[in-house]
């Protein structure tokens with residue numbers, strides 16, 4: 001028996017969410033063609049996949065789960081330990097692999113296991129960044145253990161449709177399998193988790209393809225019917241890569257809606273937000289409650305006005321469309337902690353401010369990680385005055401708010417700096433356009449629980465249409481496309 005890692009216990013750390021039996025059964029039926037086929041589940045949990053086929057091998061690093069797998073699948077071989085450690089050294093090869101790899105985000109997918117996973121994938125010619133989630137390297141490594149003609153059938157997170165680390169995986173698959181099929185499933189495979197899951201099938205290891213077969217189903221139960229109807233959309237790999245930045249999510253739209261959006265982006269009078277502005281995040285204090293003062297505290301510690309700057313500490317403080325000096329006055333009147341202690345690096349500190357820095361709150365703040373790692377600890381870097389504030393998590397559409405009060409903001413918001421002052425009105429106007437709304441859905445990504453998230457790079461790609469109505473399609477079509485994508489992120 002192979003033993004390598006200790007037994008981690010937390011389901012979240014381990015990505016240990018077991019697959020519904022009906023789904024496991026369908027995946028194994030796709031993967032296994034003859035009783036002699038050798039099946040691998042690289043993260044077998046309690047053994048529900050390997051129990052479905054006698055000639056199976058499972059790997060599992062949780063010793064308790066591995067024990068259950070042995071009981072459930074007495075004919076299978078179960079290796080205990082880290083899959084990547086085993087994959088690096090094993091000479092075993094398989095006709096097929098099926099399962100549900102752990103979805104462990106990069107913050108927890110760390111240390112030796114991640115190092116080994118990324119090294120193993122690099123040796124296969126696949127480079128994942130340090131921000132990759134664990135599932136993508138699992139699939140590459142499992143594929144590399146297949147024999148010629150082999151097959152994969154795996155549950156994958158729906159982020160295969162947009163995450164940057166999905167791109168190197170899909171590139172690997174289309175270069176090593178003759179068929180790659182991705183099934184988008186709208187209703188949750190795991191009803192108790194916020195994460196949406198899709199399914200990946202690949203066939204003909206050793207081949208290659210220029211298309212990704214993309215199928216949409218409302219719920220997993222009827223996917224076999226849909227396969228039989230052969231209702232897949234053939235997505236040309238080149239188009240996926242060049243026109244849609246290696247994202248499959250836009251293919252949830254029909255062809256007419258996708259080309260309507262492409263036409264709009266290619267119009268001479270449209271621009272991307274990143275062409276007229278820079279989008280970044282606000283400052284990080286290290287201890288928000290110490291650095292954000294209420295007017296009563298400013299008075300108590302007698303902090304001079306030149307060391308204070310109004311700030312949007314979180315998106316709840318934002319009014320709609322324009323933040324003016326009267327908003328700041330309202331914050332002052334209601335004693336909001338919305339005033340940043342902004343001390344330049346070489347400032348002469350008045351004794352009153354010095355006593356605030358030496359107070360119990362100051363003693364605590366200076367020990368915070370961010371404060372410890374800068375000099376002087378009390379000087380918050382990257383405090384800028386953006387032209388607009390942009391929220392990055394939203395239900396319907398992110399809010400864009402013009403900064404008429406020369407306020408600053410924390411990293412709870414995106415800070416948008418216009419390259420020139422002229423486009424301010426155009427930007428505010430475009431925010432009401434349905435094209436902009438569609439653009440948020442296409443360029444942003446779902447976050448679970450119906451929310452839409454925009455990373456700075458995604459925000460920079462937002463389409464700013466010309467002020468007058470575009471000739472590319474009716475508003476009704478645009479609204480239909482918006483509804484479709486909102487439906488897929490469960491914001492109905």
Ligand SMILES: C[S@@+](CC[C@H](N)C(=O)[O-])C[C@H]1O[C@@H](n2cnc3c(N)ncnc32)[C@H](O)[C@@H]1O
Nearest residue numbers: 016017018019043044045061062082083100102
């Ligand atoms: C999502 S569960 C899936 C289990 C099973 N395949 C299923 O679908 O029911 C993922 C499993 O991967 C295991 N795991 C996490 N990291 C691993 C690693 N580096 N090597 C082997 N197993 C690992 C977890 O303990 C967990 O049981």
